[in-house]
Amino acid sequence: MAGIMLCNLEQTRRMGRWLAANLPGSGVRALLLRGPLGSGKTTLISALVQALPGGDAAEVASPSFTLCNHYPTTPPVLHCDLYRSAGALPDEILDGLENPAVLTVVEWAEYLPPADWPEEILDISLQACEESRMLTLKAHGLRAVALLDTLCAQWPKNDR
Numbered sequence: 001m002a003g004i005m006l007c008n009l010e011q012t013r014r015m016g017r018w019l020a021a022n023l024p025g026s027g028v029r030a031l032l033l034r035g036p037l038g039s040g041k042t043t044l045i046s047a048l049v050q051a052l053p054g055g056d057a058a059e060v061a062s063p064s065f066t067l068c069n070h071y072p073t074t075p076p077v078l079h080c081d082l083y084r085s086a087g088a089l090p091d092e093i094l095d096g097l098e099n100p101a102v103l104t105v106v107e108w109a110e111y112l113p114p115a116d117w118p119e120e121i122l123d124i125s126l127q128a129c130e131e132s133r134m135l136t137l138k139a140h141g142l143r144a145v146a147l148l149d150t151l152c153a154q155w156p157k158n159d160r
Helices: 010-020 043-050 091-098 142-154
Strands: 004-006 029-036 068-071 076-082 102-109 123-130 133-140
Touching: 004 010, 004 091, 004 142, 010 142, 029 043, 029 068, 043 076, 043 102, 043 123, 076 091, 091 102, 123 142, 133 142
Parallel strands: 029 102, 029 123, 076 102
Antiparallel strands: 004 133, 068 076, 123 133
16 A cells, blocks of 8 residues: 655646556556545546547546546546446446456446456545645555556655
């Protein structure tokens, strides 16, 4: 587990770009995001998607009403929001979680039963503070642990 303080929106975007640079090929297949409204979940994902190849063609928006958005990136990203889906998961989410070629990002991941998680995930909690965001990252799976170790080695120490 690691904690990282993001002091402004640009640092949140920087984290998204770091994820875009390091997730493909890492073996990590899903990001599970937790945090209250306004904590920066969609900002983080927007930066990740826009930094991936093909991201310039993606119109990233919160999938609060559509439940799932597909982005034409490499790898393809399935961006889901479970805020309104407690108890009944859309089939799209399960299909994305089972497909190793798709990076699945789930907002409001507390509504995703652990039995449906793929083996390799980063579980990210965002907590808005007065003028910053605290990220708590937990790795599940050996590849996710390696990715988190790389993040901790590369992220500036004064931001943790």
